[in-house]
Amino acid sequence: MGASSLPWKIIIFSLFCSSCAAYQRYKGLYPSAFRVKRGAAPLVNPVFQNSVNDVNLLYEILLDGLQLEDEDGQFLVQDKELASLRKTHKFEVIYEDIIPKTVPEVRRLIFALTKGKGVLRREDFERTVLTLVYTANKIAQANTTHQKDAWAECFISLYKTIKYDLTLR
Template sequence: MALGRTSAPSWREMKGAARRPTQGLMCPVSGRGEEGGSGRRPPTPFPAPQLGCVVVGPPLYPAVHRVKRGTAAMVNPVFQKSIKDVDLLYKILDAGLDFPEERVSFHVHDEELASLRHTHILEVICEDFLPKKLTEIRRLTSALSQHAGGATLRLEDFERTLLTMVYSAHHVAQASSHHQRELWAESFVELFKAIKRDLAAK
């Protein structure tokens, strides 16, 4: 599924949030920071989730427990770990991206961007973790609504929700019927609300 140039205002909001400073994390067991005991870690594109919050219920993305990859790094991958990664994702979306479907493979339209090793992480996320069916996305939005007023989303869940929103936005434009377009648009709006709510909580 092809995605061309995007101008969704929500992306600017995402990038604005990425530039806010974040505090370093401390290991809850050892009390040491992630960077040699300094208590600091490199800045993340979005504020870190609160370690003290307890997430109740099934995982937002069950594929995390089903995926089988040869390397441990791909068990629960995260694409955006720095501002540079956020900018790279924006460039990929701006250049054009084919989301994996039944008859379509993951494909980045820009050859130089597609050849980057880091882009492979995005491919794994899109192929193995994102919900593709409307019923799965509606189930996701229902689970996200239960997060309201509770714990903020984990970084990987926030990223996958953002990518699922982009995926839904393209379906709105490509829907073959008015009814399908309304269903996809409703899912897009619910995903946007979840992202905006999570950013406000942080």
């Protein structure tokens, strides 16, 4: 162990620490993505959109009458054929297990998004857009003006975050 090996160790240690910090930042945005309740390994950190066909499928699901919350508060796709697809099941897992559902959770996400620097990863961008869709739905469902205002504030902040991210790309 000479003095010449010491700089390499410092460089390797620095790279390791920076990659761990980056991993924690991404894990911090949507921590539930790394502990999906379904228990299936392929559903840990799931991503819905991997191709143009997936984008078209998402559009078809949304257009065909997706109910983000039915009477039981669950995700429901009206079309039985669309509901039976594996990709729809993955979307359901993302919706039910990963997307924040309360104003405090969404505000925590917004704070983490504004703290972060740089372009969002693909899965984080997708989840942020889906959270935006969820907040729009909650504005429409809100019973009081206080609830509407709280969800509208979240919606506007998420919109600004997405818009800013798009200007970085």
